[in-house]
Amino acid sequence: MTLEILTIPCLSDNYAYLAHDPATGETAAIDVPEAGPILRALDEKGWTLSQVLITHHHADHVDGLAELLAAAPAQVIGAGADAHRLPPLDVAVKEGDTISLGKDQGHVIDVSGHTVGHVAFHFPQSNAVFTADSLMALGCGRVFEGTMPQMWASLQKLCALPPETIVYSGHEYTQTNAKFALTVDPSNAALISRASAVGDARAQGRPTVPSTLAEELATNPFLRTTDPDIQAQLGMQGADPADVFAEIRTRKDCF
Secondary structure (H helix, E strand, C coil): CCCEEEEEEECCCEEEEEEECCCCCCEEEECCCCHHHHHHHHHHHCCCCCEEECCCCCHHHHCCHHHHHHHCCCEEEEEHHHCCCCCCCCEEECCCCEEEECCEEEEEEECCCCCCCCEEEEEHHHCEEEEECCEECCEECCCCCCCHHHHHHHHHHHHCCCCCCEEEECECCHHHHHHHHHHHCCCCHHHHHHHHHHHHHHHCCCCCCCEEHHHHHHHCHHHCCCCHHHHHHHCCCCCCHHHHHHHHHHHHHCC
């Protein structure tokens, strides 16, 4: 890994991240739910903010940006497709674009579904992907603006990354996600073990993110729609995986 990455709890259940390149001193914040915790982390580490990467327009991911920039001016990067409802951008990006953070290169992935215009940032040299409210630990974001097929296609892009990729998602929803996952995948030994570990972590006040993509592929039901046991549990044996995803997401909405 070339980047040093800090997980920063914000608000009641959000996460922001700081990614720091030791070779150049460049530091990026990924999403800004609130400024205070990020500014404190920068001060404690002695880092100078150079960039802010915005994944999507929801208030709990951008509301702290103005205060952060007032104290730590930096270049703001976000999706051009979402620019009309994001804070002012210095750099507008789209899928396939590359951004530089020190000596590391980040690739922009369109992961629309939760919102239209949501992006993820993948740094392959650091085995890191910042997914915010697209792929989450043991879950995925609710489909607010996009369509179920669109969200499924976005998750498939993330599934294609190397399994050792570390997934930095946007919320501490893992314990609730685990409880739901067990309703559709109750015999999955890996899931049962992970759910127990998540419960222990939360009881001790520890974050359950980041996770690895390998963990998600083994335990996250939204990525396991071809699994015969899940399909049988849903009464959807042999169904199109995209349709199975839509059923799981619909059930989670009502959970």
